[in-house]
Amino acid sequence: MSSAAIIMMVLFMVVIWGGLAVSLLTLNRHPDETSGILGEHEFATDEVLIAQEIRQED
Template identity: 55%
Template sequence: MSTIAIVMMVVALLAVWGGLGLALLNLKRHPEEDDDEIAVTAGTGSAPGAGANDSPNSSAEGRHRREP
């Protein structure tokens, strides 16, 4: 293998494994909610995402906008 091929292989491996590592870190910091938990907290008979808790952080979009 030539030097440029080895360098490109290392870059590609770092991109793939680095992306996997970042995805796992993101899931650890912001875990997904179970479907059962969403159904219980969302309430019944209303539009998706609108439940008993209509605060900005109760919807699926709001969970990414948490205050520190």
């Protein structure tokens, strides 16, 4: 492989793995339970949402 190909390969590996690392850090800081539209709203608990699903099935 030429030096240009190796440089491009390393560059794109850093971009891909760096993006994965950034996304993991972001998810660790802002987990799914506390992000989004509902966030930590009192009606967004597991118990309330499960009760709503059960009512919709009836």
